[in-house]
Amino acid sequence: MKKILISTLGLFACASAFAEISDNAYGGKLITGDYTASELVQANGGSSEFGNFTLDGANITITDATDIYASTPAAMTGNGTMTLRVVKGGEASSLSLASGSTGSYKFASTISSQSASLTINIDENAGGYLYAERILTQSSPITLNLGKDYAIRTSDENKTIDVAITDSWDMYINSSGDISVELDIRSNATMHLNLTNGARFYLEGLTKIQKNNSTANIFIQNSLENGAILFNKDMFVSGYEYDEELASYKIVVKKGANTETILFSAIEGVDLSQLVWSDTLVDGYWALYGVSAVPEPAEWAMIFGALALGLAVYKRRK
Numbered sequence: 001m002k003k004i005l006i007s008t009l010g011l012f013a014c015a016s017a018f019a020e021i022s023d024n025a026y027g028g029k030l031i032t033g034d035y036t037a038s039e040l041v042q043a044n045g046g047s048s049e050f051g052n053f054t055l056d057g058a059n060i061t062i063t064d065a066t067d068i069y070a071s072t073p074a075a076m077t078g079n080g081t082m083t084l085r086v087v088k089g090g091e092a093s094s095l096s097l098a099s100g101s102t103g104s105y106k107f108a109s110t111i112s113s114q115s116a117s118l119t120i121n122i123d124e125n126a127g128g129y130l131y132a133e134r135i136l137t138q139s140s141p142i143t144l145n146l147g148k149d150y151a152i153r154t155s156d157e158n159k160t161i162d163v164a165i166t167d168s169w170d171m172y173i174n175s176s177g178d179i180s181v182e183l184d185i186r187s188n189a190t191m192h193l194n195l196t197n198g199a200r201f202y203l204e205g206l207t208k209i210q211k212n213n214s215t216a217n218i219f220i221q222n223s224l225e226n227g228a229i230l231f232n233k234d235m236f237v238s239g240y241e242y243d244e245e246l247a248s249y250k251i252v253v254k255k256g257a258n259t260e261t262i263l264f265s266a267i268e269g270v271d272l273s274q275l276v277w278s279d280t281l282v283d284g285y286w287a288l289y290g291v292s293a294v295p296e297p298a299e300w301a302m303i304f305g306a307l308a309l310g311l312a313v314y315k316r317r318k
Helices: 002-018 037-043 297-317
Strands: 020-023 029-036 053-062 068-070 074-076 080-082 084-086 093-097 105-107 110-113 118-122 134-137 142-146 161-165 170-175 179-185 190-195 200-206 214-220 228-232 241-243 248-255 258-266 285-289
Touching (some): 029 037, 053 068, 080 110, 134 170, 179 214, 200 248
Parallel strands (some): 029 053, 110 134, 142 170, 161 179, 190 214
Antiparallel strands (some): 020 029, 228 285
């Protein structure tokens, strides 16, 4: 019995030792271990505000009404200004808003992956959101699992979140709700886009084009299942081109005087030729969308009406 008790106490001590908060090198906090939001606040002396986060294999879940603020950006040499980074050489980390929770993550600046992967989970019935100005896949992948409409957003409702993917890295977006972004995909980088439940992906524009006449890659993971990818007309240069040999769509967009080709490809088993390109603007957007079956002419108005309704809701939120 004594041996069992000693072993149990030892395991508890190890678990407690693993979950801790200490100062990082950037004027913020290094978080190691698994935390709920209330545990994180308690460990930080009762405060829900942090100068910035550095995660080292940490998994943080909001299951209550606590908002976690990273409200004081810290200057990081060579890395710009950030409020959350995954520690170089660290293990994979995750942030989660659990179903039924009402709190949010609120970052004053950028969420960045730095040599360790990051996963962000927002459940369908979570009451809160992820607030940030930018999500940057810098030197390791970021995965966004989004279960509700506009689960990631900026603190300014009139501004769209910037999603950036640096050279040769990947971002994975799995969303069953609508999402709106401005995009910066750099050389050889790839976005993997998995839209389900009729979700719409609003591409509001490009934050920058790294090199004129470059190519951005987006892999579509399914047939969109009545969802759509919508392009703001102001970023558009020309219509789509379907390449039968490559089985991909090419769309040319612009930022200032520079242009970029977005190449939409698909994973094995997904037939992009079944997608439909809108012949007319839908409330200021061009649309590439999927349908479960080719509709009759009378059904086209219903499809465009649904897209317009979604856009009206989105613009009302902005």
